[in-house]
Amino acid sequence: MSALLQVRNLSLHYGPRVGCQDVSFDLHPGELLCIVGESGSGKSTLLNAVAAQLTPTAGSVRYRQRDGEWLELGTLSEADRRRLAREEWGFVTQNPRDGLRLNVSAGANVAERLMALGMRHYSQLRATARHWLERVEIDPTRIDDAPTSFSGGMQQRLQIARTLVTQPRLVFMDEPTAGLDVSVQARILDLLRRLVNELGLAAVMVTHDLAVARLLAARTIVMQGGRVVETGLTDQILDDPQHPYTQLLVSSVLTT
Amino acid sequence: MTAALMLELRDLSKSFELHQQHGARLNVLRGLDLRLHAGECVVLSGPSGAGKSTLLRVIYANYRPSLGAVHVRHQDRWLDLAKATPHEVLDVRRQTLGYVSQFLRVIPRVPALDIVAEPLVEHGVDVQQARRRAAYMLSRLNVPERLWQLPPGTFSGGEQQRVNIARGLIVPRPILLLDEPTASLDADNRAIVAELLAEARSAGSAVLGIFHDEDMRDRVATRLFPMQALEAA
Ligand SMILES: Nc1ncnc2c1ncn2[C@@H]1O[C@H](COP(=O)(O)OP(=O)(O)OP(=O)(O)O)[C@@H](O)[C@H]1O
Ligand SMILES: [Mg+2]
Numbered sequence: 381m382s383a384l385l386q387v388r389n390l391s392l393h394y395g396p397r398v399g400c401q402d403v404s405f406d407l408h409p410g411e412l413l414c415i416v417g418e419s420g421s422g423k424s425t426l427l428n429a430v431a432a433q434l435t436p437t438a439g440s441v442r443y444r445q446r447d448g449e450w451l452e453l454g455t456l457s458e459a460d461r462r463r464l465a466r467e468e469w470g471f472v473t474q475n476p477r478d479g480l481r482l483n484v485s486a487g488a489n490v491a492e493r494l495m496a497l498g499m500r501h502y503s504q505l506r507a508t509a510r511h512w513l514e515r516v517e518i519d520p521t522r523i524d525d526a527p528t529s530f531s532g533g534m535q536q537r538l539q540i541a542r543t544l545v546t547q548p549r550l551v552f553m554d555e556p557t558a559g560l561d562v563s564v565q566a567r568i569l570d571l572l573r574r575l576v577n578e579l580g581l582a583a584v585m586v587t588h589d590l591a592v593a594r595l596l597a598a599r600t601i602v603m604q605g606g607r608v609v610e611t612g613l614t615d616q617i618l619d620d621p622q623h624p625y626t627q628l629l630v631s632s633v634l635t636t
Numbered sequence: 637m638t639a640a641l642m643l644e645l646r647d648l649s650k651s652f653e654l655h656q657q658h659g660a661r662l663n664v665l666r667g668l669d670l671r672l673h674a675g676e677c678v679v680l681s682g683p684s685g686a687g688k689s690t691l692l693r694v695i696y697a698n699y700r701p702s703l704g705a706v707h708v709r710h711q712d713r714w715l716d717l718a719k720a721t722p723h724e725v726l727d728v729r730r731q732t733l734g735y736v737s738q739f740l741r742v743i744p745r746v747p748a749l750d751i752v753a754e755p756l757v758e759h760g761v762d763v764q765q766a767r768r769r770a771a772y773m774l775s776r777l778n779v780p781e782r783l784w785q786l787p788p789g790t791f792s793g794g795e796q797q798r799v800n801i802a803r804g805l806i807v808p809r810p811i812l813l814l815d816e817p818t819a820s821l822d823a824d825n826r827a828i829v830a831e832l833l834a835e836a837r838s839a840g841s842a843v844l845g846i847f848h849d850e851d852m853r854d855r856v857a858t859r860l861f862p863m864q865a866l867e868a869a
């Protein structure tokens with residue numbers, strides 16, 4: 381099978397400080413890859429550099445778009461990058477308030493990305509929004525409520541609906557369950573797990589939680605100090621970690 | 637007719653390097669050779685700590701071998717799992733190699749029926765059909781129907797174990813690895829598992845397993861493979 385995303389020797393420095401250094405990986409269609417490591421290890425930097433949100437210092441990211449053509453993200457125009465983000469990608473941020481528009485209704489939050497793709501028919505937009513609220517287990521009678529009236533877990537589910545409604549091919553997620561209560565987390569993880577399977581999404585997810593990686597990702601990358609120290613099947617990495625840092629991470633959690 | 641060779645281990649070694657324990661090295665398997673054919677059931681025997689579970693995990697590529705080869709007949713070719721890419725390993729697990737451990741890994745909020753059906757869905761079978769097959773497996777293993785729609789987190793040890801076996805056997809796989817799958821089952825349910833394994837074998841599966849219970853071992857084994865701890869002294 382051919383890859384969807386190819387990352388080669390990617391580095392991003394903040395002045396003299398290393399954000400991430402010399403990272404390479406492939407992502408295949410339908411595959412969820414986790415990036416794990418403690419805070420400050422460069423996970424979010426790597427995610428943002430891959431998703432062309434930040435400009436890398438060196439290295440390349442290639443993406444195979446819907447029509448099969450390979451794009452070199454570093455050479456794309458700003459307009460092309462925005463088109464990819466709109467038409468083929470999705471982003472889920474840690475704080476749902478960063479990914480939602482707080483001054484419009486829940487329904488409008490979901491419909492907005494569809495409208496950006498040219499869908500204009502009001503009742504159809506509303507029906508799709510209602511359907512997606514149900515899919516993420518939000519009572520559809522709340523369609524006209526503002527997201528500010530939602531709990532944190534509901535806001536995160538709304539952000540997931542807003543992101544997935546356009547059926548993106550590739551989704552970037554940065555700690556989508558951090559900062560939520562454990563029971564709320566479990567519900568969101570279950571939801572993500574089901575949606576990823578049903579929609580055949582490819583995704584790169586940053587998490588510091590090894591149990592999340594175990595539950596969702598077939599493959600995992602372990603980062604320390606901006607570098608990849610170990611990569612492979614998630615169950616191999618968690619059950620038979622090779623690198624001292626990975627062994628420390630695994631032995632520091634109670635159960636995975 | 638001689639049965640097809642399905643799995644061949646050559647000169648397999650496994651050590652753990654424990655960086656948290658000042659780099660202590662634990663040698664568990666050394667220079668191990670084993671051949672497994674279609675239709676046979678080889679049972680690993682030996683004392684606690686002999687490395688039986690470790691061996692199954694190395695074959696499943698859950699542990700990485702330190703040295704040696706794990707040749708698996710995958711579809712119509714041979715693949716060395718010690719050298720395979722993660723994507724190749726995943727494909728081998730989907731199609732060829734099944735693994736049932738003693739414990740069910742519960743997934744929060746997912747009902748027993750779907751946990752059992754999941755490997756069949758991943759195998760490409762339609763969800764409704766996979767659920768029907770899952771229901772068949774669960775009823776054969778005497779899991780009461782009132783439990784099927786519940787997540788197994790609160791099930792008894794034996795109920796969880798039967799859900800785990802149903803999940804592990806729902807896809808007919810050419811090679812099955814079993815790590816004490818019947819440890820908390822009563823005699824009646826063990827007999828059912830023995831029956832399911834006999835059916836898998838006559839359909840051509842090769843089985844490699846660990847069964848502590850002697851009665852179960854006698855019932856299922858076509859051959860024993862004795863193992864000894866390397867550092868028993
Ligand atoms: N992931 C691991 N990391 C470090 N050591 C391990 C790991 N897995 C197994 N071992 C060690 O390998 C040795 C063999 O263990 P294993 O579980 O394979 O034995 P066993 O023959 O299955 O025993 P039992 O009959 O008690 O189940 C033990 O010393 C164990 O501590
Ligand atoms: Mg064991």
